Amino acid sequence: MADVFACAGCGTVLTAPVSQVALPVHAHHRYGHEMLPALMEPGTYAVDPEPSGPPWRPWSEFGADEAEARGVFAPVHALSLGAPGAVVVAPGDTRHTVLIPERCDGYCMGLDGRDGPNLACSHCGQPVATRIDDCSLWQSVWLAPDAVRRSPANDSAGGTTAREASTEEWKGTPPIDPSGRWNPRWEAAVGSALAHLLAVSGGTPVTLPDGLVTDTFGRALDALIPPGPPQPPRPPAKSVALALALAGPGLAAPDPDADIALVPRHPRTGKAWQPPGAVETVPLATDVWIHLAFHRARLLLPVTGGMPDGVLRDDPLPPYPGELFRPDSGVFLHTLARLPAVRQPWLREIYDRVREHPYANPF
Incomplete structure (x- = not known):
């Protein structure tokens, strides 16, 4: 079944009905210096099992045993001290949220979430999520795991039954995007x-x-x-x-x-x-x-016959x-x-x- 996420404080529904999928491998991937599309397909969500978001602790303050207990076996710049289990949805699937103006910093063209949750529940005002839409970052909304509650979607409210897609329905992504660059x-x-x-x-x-x-x-x-x-x-x-x-x-x-x-x-x-x-x-x-x-x-050429003179393909x-x-x-x-x-x-x-x-x- 599809799920909805609601404010843990007042119960206001914060998302459209969404179905869980695997977390994309590029969820935290930075690319270029331009605006990127949405990380998630409409109507889907994914859960990051690792701690995420601020505050951060540099690697030098972690011991090897403590890092390995978190599943990290080689030095990294820093590790998050945030809560695990953040839920990511497409920005268009959010409902009843408003920006928190004092937390809307970013690097260049938008919001990068550096100050923590920058979206609040429109009903009670509690911070509930982080909108990401700066250049080089995939556009997304990350719901704070301790600020939201998940529940089955109400069919009468537009919920849908999630079914397993057959292999014939899995979609392939071409290696080259329309601009001619590697995807x-x-x-x-x-x-x-x-x-x-x-x-x-x-x-x-x-x-x-x-x-x-x-x-x-x-x-x-x-x-x-x-x-x-x-x-x-x-x-x-x-x-x-x-x-x-x-x-x-x-x-x-x-x-x-x-x-x-x-x-x-x-x-x-x-x-x-x-x-x-x-x-x-x-x-x-x-x-x-x-x-x-x-x-x-x-094929560059027909299997039989040939191309007219002067035409390559x-x-x-x-x-x-x-x-x-x-x-x-x-x-x-x-x-x-x-x-x-x-x-x-x-x-x-x-x-x-x-x-x-x-x-x-x-x-």
């Missing part, structure tokens, strides 16, 4: 998956299937795990190279020679699809995985980026810091190197 959702999704891929590789080079998988993962793997015999501090190689293959619902059985399967996260639960057998899995955002698994590029030409694909270093580091494998010396060395030079090759 920032892809940069974030590949950055997250790359962290998992390094962790399961054990430091062994990975061979990739031809096509877009190689275009998006290949340069990063070559830079972070150079091909050839492993060098200290990497561990001894398990084999000359590990093979990665796409696997998931709607595809044929995974290649029996594959050592690692690139699989989709379920769009609602966020759980990684599990292939048969003992193959290692690397989770990837569903919309990106769908495009990798099922999209087929248009249909107009308009498809957009192509003017630069090589770069995974998002911020998402990569955020994900890798939360994988226990980063405590291995060879992987910690990669983490520290990227953290010190986040815009160096391949980022």
Whole structure:
């Protein structure tokens, strides 16, 4: 069933009916210096299990044991002391909220939430949420977990029954946006998956299937795990190279020679699809995985016959980026810091190197 969120103080409904989905991997992803679209699709919400928002404590004030108890296994700039469980919705799904003027600071073009909740319940005036809409940030409203209450939506008020979407209804996101640049959702999704891929590789080079998988993962793997015999501090190689293959619902059985399967996260639960057998899995955002698994590029020329003289293909030409694909270093580091494998010396060395030079090759 769909849910609604209401003010914990007075019970005023603060959202339209919304259905829970997995938290997008780019939820805290910054991109460029421009206005970004909404983080969430209309009618959906997601929950961030980690503490979020101010106040913040710098890493130097955390002990390793305290950080690991929070699921962070490598140094980060700071950790939030806010409450876990913040709920994110699209700005258009909020109801009965008003801005708190003295908390409307931002970096450039809008609000960035630096002062904590900047939306109040219009009925009782209690701070209930944080609106984010500054440049480089995905537009969103984060409901404070201790200020709202969730309840099933009333069908008579427009609630809808949430049903499981079949794999045929899952939507793919193309890697190139209409402007001709690499899609920032892809940069974030590949950055997250790359962290998992390094962790399961054990430091062994990975061979990739031809096509877009190689275009998006290949340069990063070559830079972070150079091909050839492993060098200290990497561990001894398990084999000359590990093979990665796409696997998931709607595809044929995974290649029996594959050592690692690139699989989709379920769009609602966020759980990684599990292939048969003992193959290692690397989770990837569903919309990106769908495009990798099922999209087929248009042919440049007809299968039979030929194009008229002077005509190369249909107009308009498809957009192509003017630069090589770069995974998002911020998402990569955020994900890798939360994988226990980063405590291995060879992987910690990669983490520290990227953290010190986040815009160096391949980022």
